[in-house]
Amino acid sequence: MLQLGVAEPMRECEYSQISTRSSTPMETPYKKRTPKKRKWQAFPGRNKFYCNGRIMMARQTGVFYLTLVLILITSGLFFTFDCPFLSVQLTPAIPVIGGVLFVFVLGTLFRTSFSDPGVLPRATPDEAADLERQIDVANGSSSGYRPPPRTKEVVINGQTVKLKYCFTCKIFRPPRASHCSLCDNCVERFDHHCPWVGNCVGKRNYRFFYMFILSLSFLTIFIFAFVITHVILRSHRQGFLNTLKDTPASVLEVVVCFFSVWSIVGLSGFHTYLISSNQTTNEDIKGSWSSKRGKDNYNPYSHGNIFTNCCAALCGPLPPSLIDRRGFVQSDTPQPTPPTNGITMYGSTQSQSHMAAATPLMQSEPVILTDEASLPGRTSLGGPCSGALPLGGQPTPPTSTPNLSCDNGMLPTRNDHSEAHHHMDGVHHHFLTPEEAPSPPGMLPCGSPLGHSHTIQGFYNPASQDSLHEDSVRGLVKLSSV
Amino acid sequence: RFHNLQELRHSASLANKVFLQRDYSDGTTCRFQTKFPSELESRIERPLFEDTVKRLNIYYAEAEKMGGQSYLEGCLACATAYLIFLCMETRYEKVLKKIGRYIQEQNEKIYAPRGLLITDPIERGMRVIEISIYEDRGSSGSCSGSSSTSGSSAR
Numbered sequence: 001m002l003q004l005g006v007a008e009p010m011r012e013c014e015y016s017q018i019s020t021r022s023s024t025p026m027e028t029p030y031k032k033r034t035p036k037k038r039k040w041q042a043f044p045g046r047n048k049f050y051c052n053g054r055i056m057m058a059r060q061t062g063v064f065y066l067t068l069v070l071i072l073i074t075s076g077l078f079f080t081f082d083c084p085f086l087s088v089q090l091t092p093a094i095p096v097i098g099g100v101l102f103v104f105v106l107g108t109l110f111r112t113s114f115s116d117p118g119v120l121p122r123a124t125p126d127e128a129a130d131l132e133r134q135i136d137v138a139n140g141s142s143s144g145y146r147p148p149p150r151t152k153e154v155v156i157n158g159q160t161v162k163l164k165y166c167f168t169c170k171i172f173r174p175p176r177a178s179h180c181s182l183c184d185n186c187v188e189r190f191d192h193h194c195p196w197v198g199n200c201v202g203k204r205n206y207r208f209f210y211m212f213i214l215s216l217s218f219l220t221i222f223i224f225a226f227v228i229t230h231v232i233l234r235s236h237r238q239g240f241l242n243t244l245k246d247t248p249a250s251v252l253e254v255v256v257c258f259f260s261v262w263s264i265v266g267l268s269g270f271h272t273y274l275i276s277s278n279q280t281t282n283e284d285i286k287g288s289w290s291s292k293r294g295k296d297n298y299n300p301y302s303h304g305n306i307f308t309n310c311c312a313a314l315c316g317p318l319p320p321s322l323i324d325r326r327g328f329v330q331s332d333t334p335q336p337t338p339p340t341n342g343i344t345m346y347g348s349t350q351s352q353s354h355m356a357a358a359t360p361l362m363q364s365e366p367v368i369l370t371d372e373a374s375l376p377g378r379t380s381l382g383g384p385c386s387g388a389l390p391l392g393g394q395p396t397p398p399t400s401t402p403n404l405s406c407d408n409g410m411l412p413t414r415n416d417h418s419e420a421h422h423h424m425d426g427v428h429h430h431f432l433t434p435e436e437a438p439s440p441p442g443m444l445p446c447g448s449p450l451g452h453s454h455t456i457q458g459f460y461n462p463a464s465q466d467s468l469h470e471d472s473v474r475g476l477v478k479l480s481s482v
Numbered sequence: 483r484f485h486n487l488q489e490l491r492h493s494a495s496l497a498n499k500v501f502l503q504r505d506y507s508d509g510t511t512c513r514f515q516t517k518f519p520s521e522l523e524s525r526i527e528r529p530l531f532e533d534t535v536k537r538l539n540i541y542y543a544e545a546e547k548m549g550g551q552s553y554l555e556g557c558l559a560c561a562t563a564y565l566i567f568l569c570m571e572t573r574y575e576k577v578l579k580k581i582g583r584y585i586q587e588q589n590e591k592i593y594a595p596r597g598l599l600i601t602d603p604i605e606r607g608m609r610v611i612e613i614s615i616y617e618d619r620g621s622s623g624s625c626s627g628s629s630s631t632s633g634s635s636a637r
Contacts (some may be wrong), residue, residue: 105611107563121607130501154506171609175506189510211560285615301509316548317574322607 027090040325044122045185053325055114057198058183064113064198071109071216074256075102077249078223082230085247089233094226101219108212109197116321117202118188120169120177128170135165156298179284192281201281207314210271216266217261224257275307275313291385494597494616502535502611512542514603514611521615526596534588534600535611545577549579578604 040053048057057064075098083095123131135150150165163172166179169186173179176192180200189203201209217240227250234243244251274284278301284291289299303309500521504514516535518528553571559566585602593600593613601612 104563111564124607124613126499127606127610130499156507156509161506172503174504175510207560208564311553312548315553315560316574317546317552318556318559319546319574320572320578322604358483403632473522 003087012135019326035211037329038325039323039327039329042329043323043325046183047121047185049229049325056116056325057113058193058195058200060182060195061198063195067109070256070260071102071105072221074223074253077228077253081226081247081249082223082253085230085234086226090229097221098219098226101222104215105212105219108215111208112201112205112212113197113199114195115199115205115208116323116325117200118190118204118319119183119321119323120171120174120188121187121323122168122186123170129172131165159298159300161300172193176280176283190282196319204319207318207371210268210275210314213264213271214270217265220257220260224261227253227257278302278308278309278313280409280440497617498615502613504609511546512608519612519613522598522613525598525615526593530592533591537584538603538611541577541581541584545574545581547588623626635637 016340038053040049040056041221043049046059048059048061049055050057059465078098079095079102083098086094150172152163154161154163154175156175161175163175166186168179168184171186172377173186176189177186179186180193182193183200185200187200187202187204191201191209193200193208197212198208199205231240231243231246231250236247238246252418271281274281277299279289279299281448283299287293289297291297303312490524498521500519502514502517502519505515507513515569516532516539520530552573582602582604585600589600597616599614599616603609603611606612611626
């Protein structure tokens with residue numbers, strides 16, 4: 001009896017629950033028109049966006065804040081403690097020039113860090129399917145058999161260049177493009193991923209990066225020279241120890257500048273060489289165009305003379321961003337599904353399992369970094385990109401392991417570094433693991449920095465394709481009628 | 483069969499897509515392959531198609547051309563700490579707009595009446611020129627993605 005008594009109200013609850021669900025379709029608010037999303041919110045790479053998509057950085061930004069803090073503190077101390085003395089004793093032009101340099105350094109730093117380095121958007125499902133079809137036809141293999149790594153050869157200016165197929169982005173990479181495993185994007189004219197700047201350095205921000213390290217070299221030398229001058233001038237009057245008591249900050253500045261000068265000036269020299277020969281760090285480290293590879297090996301992208309190469313790199317046309325971060329996502333546009341684990345999944349394609357297998361490879365990179373971070377030797381404080389990571393590699397499936405070990409920029413770096421980088425003046429790559437880097441404080445409060453974690457309907461649906469094109473045709477009709 | 487875009491809208495369904503890949507034989511500058519895809523053989527005359535693609539290639543070359551004007555623009559931008567781009571458009575962007583208008587015009591005049599539609603490459607990350615092929619809704623194929631098994635197509 002008791003049981004029945006208990007059962008009755010329960011059944012009644014169940015009944016009422018069921019009826020609630022079926023009778024009110026309005027209960028589910030998500031069925032209403034959702035607010036339009038911007039494309040950066042659905043971006044599949046591992047980037048962080050701020051200010052509603054205007055600012056784009058890599059995921060690990062801790063080292064960038066370190067760079068910023070070092071520059072601000074050193075310059076601040078210089079202007080506060082050294083400039084008053086120097087402007088009176090020598091000339092007021094000193095703080096003015098210092099100020100100009102300082103502003104230029106910060107401007108180029110922000111420009112490098114916040115802009116799109118030249119990310120190639122991933123292929124739409126249609127394109128990917130079309131490419132797969134063509135590759136299958138070319139290989140003559142059935143879909144069950146896993147084909148070897150896909151490459152295409154193209155002759156550029158008399159040199160044979162291999163174009164590799166990117167399994168993450170589902171495209172054949174253009175020449176000089178490379179996939180950055182930290183940001184999980186293919187970047188055009190990939191130079192390296194710079195943790196000090198918190199972004200990849202590629203086609204669109206290489207000139208800003210170069211301007212940054214060049215102006216930072218000048219700033220560092222400038223501060224170093226004038227702080228020393230200041231200390232010397234004061235010591236003539238007061239004696240050395242009194243000087244140190246009066247301006248203790250100068251000691252800190254000298255120390256920071258001394259260690260920075262070697263790495264930054266060395267890096268500037270290295271990049272000047274790269275620009276004049278029109279090579280990327282990636283190509284230089286791999287020795288792609290080195291004459292050691294063969295007598296006929298030369299750089300097909302070089303314009304022939306140093307002046308043209310420099311002009312092209314620094315003053316050439318600046319292509320616009322291809323990823324349109326602030327555009328709105330068309331709800332029926334086929335988008336690649338954003339990754340849940342840094343891996344893009346296109347429905348349930350065969351490559352999915354290979355992507356899963358490749359995860360441990362991506363995560364092993366920080367492990368390698370840890371081993372090398374414990375290196376003794378010159379630590380470069382405030383030295384941007386002495387910790388440059390020329391990661392040209394990308395997680396290729398296990399069947400092509402030899403490919404991976406060559407592409408993974410970490411291992412060859414260690415070997416090539418010792419022999420080929422005499423012009424880096426013995427700068428050691430000081431690697432900071434992402435874990436070691438200080439966690440970033442709250443960034444600019446420009447809206448919630450959403451990463452890639454939004455999942456939108458991204459599966460290719462033929463019916464929705466239909467409506468997409470009807471929409472675009474409708475759009476064209478509208479435009480033409482205006 | 484179709485006389486304008488409105489007819490296309492009302493009675494067409496997407497049958498297939500053809501992709502024209504990039505041509506890298508000239509380096510990293512933007513060029514598209516001009517090879518005539520076999521799927522379009524029955525749809526459009528070859529000279530018209532090749533003319534469109536060649537025109538696009540010319541426009542892209544113009545955008546990326548490194549001459550006196552682009553150097554001047556680059557130096558001026560550097561001198562103003564790139565703030566000048568807040569008020570001015572880069573030459574590249576101007577040419578891209580021109581390309582957008584050209585593609586729209588070509589679509590209206592030539593491609594839509596033949597049941598085709600060209601997508602601006604900038605919307606595909608400058609990787610491909612995507613040409614959508616529409617079929618009459620009344621007729622057979624509304625099987626989108628049914629691959630044209632006619633061998634290696636647009637290579």
